[in-house]
Amino acid sequence: MTAALDLQGVACTFTARHDPGQRYTAVQDVSLTVGAGEFVSVVGPTGCGKSTLLNVGAGLLAPSTGSVRVFGQPLNGVNTRAGYMFQAESLMPWRTALANVAAGLQFHGVPEAQAATQANEWLRRVGLGGFGDRYPHQMSGGMRKRVSLAQTLVLDPDIILMDEPFSALDIQTRQLMENELLDIWQAKKKAVLFITHDLDEAIALSDRVVVMSAGPGSHPIGDFLIDVERPRDVAEIKTTPRFLELHAAIWAVLREEVLKGYAQQLKAA
Numbered sequence: 001m002t003a004a005l006d007l008q009g010v011a012c013t014f015t016a017r018h019d020p021g022q023r024y025t026a027v028q029d030v031s032l033t034v035g036a037g038e039f040v041s042v043v044g045p046t047g048c049g050k051s052t053l054l055n056v057g058a059g060l061l062a063p064s065t066g067s068v069r070v071f072g073q074p075l076n077g078v079n080t081r082a083g084y085m086f087q088a089e090s091l092m093p094w095r096t097a098l099a100n101v102a103a104g105l106q107f108h109g110v111p112e113a114q115a116a117t118q119a120n121e122w123l124r125r126v127g128l129g130g131f132g133d134r135y136p137h138q139m140s141g142g143m144r145k146r147v148s149l150a151q152t153l154v155l156d157p158d159i160i161l162m163d164e165p166f167s168a169l170d171i172q173t174r175q176l177m178e179n180e181l182l183d184i185w186q187a188k189k190k191a192v193l194f195i196t197h198d199l200d201e202a203i204a205l206s207d208r209v210v211v212m213s214a215g216p217g218s219h220p221i222g223d224f225l226i227d228v229e230r231p232r233d234v235a236e237i238k239t240t241p242r243f244l245e246l247h248a249a250i251w252a253v254l255r256e257e258v259l260k261g262y263a264q265q266l267k268a269a
């Protein structure tokens with residue numbers, strides 16, 4: 001079957017910020033596929049190029065070498081089949097929750113009344129029915145993340161790209177959001193590429209976990225099938241023997257890379 005997202009032999013080279021004459025190859029030889037309906041997480045040390053890869057998948061960054069295909073078609077420019085959820089807050093502070101969720105639809109030419117109906121429906125699905133008239137500053141961090149999630153999903157993308165979307169949340173809110181994401185994903189079966197530095201989160205959510213090496217020239221060094229049945233509860237799954245086994249196996253590969261990544265950060269600081 002054609003992959004939803006297919007990166008082959010991707011490398012990304014940047015000009016170093018502090019020294020424009022110097023080049024830095026963040027990722028190299030990255031081949032990574034996400035099947036239609038598959039939930040894939042990428043874990044790796046800070047600075048290894050996870051966000052870079054997601055930007056490549058979103059079509060926001062063209063790789064220096066390699067190819068990107070979306071449902072079999074070469075990607076040129078922004079990936080219109082994908083919805084993107086960033087790590088940082090992305091709501092427009094001057095718009096209500098409803099208007100934030102409806103914005104993307106309106107940009108796509110959906111009439112206002114219809115956009116509002118769909119936005120309301122998605123607010124309800126993420127547990128914010130009745131909060132549509134709140135402005136971002138009148139909501140908690142967790143609520144704002146729910147709005148962001150609705151904002152991404154209302155456009156009904158075939159591929160969902162998420163860059164550490166829940167990392168700023170407290171653990172309870174985070175688990176609620178993770179379970180909610182799984183429920184929605186289970187119902188809609190979209191392809192998900194999920195970036196996280198949290199191995200527990202990656203295992204709990206995914207069909208597959210890909211481990212990246214420390215940079216420069218970061219690339220996948222492990223690809224683990226998460227053979228744990230669904231539906232899952234992200235809190236409960238963490239106490240099961242299979243989860244602990246998988247965690248130990250993946251951590252054995254990830255550990256050294258995290259230490260290398262940490263050493264590099266200290267050197268750079």
Ligand SMILES: Nc1ncnc2c1ncn2[C@@H]1O[C@H](COP(=O)(O)OP(=O)(O)O)[C@@H](O)[C@H]1O
Binds near residue numbers: 016017049050
């Ligand atoms: N636009 C850019 N210009 C220069 N260097 C960049 C740019 N984007 C990312 N980098 C560098 O590439 C590396 C990978 O960054 P990033 O993808 O953000 O890592 P991660 O998301 O895994 O923490 C880092 O060393 C970062 O400083």
Ligand SMILES: [Mg+2]
Binds near residue numbers: 052
């Ligand atoms: Mg990042």
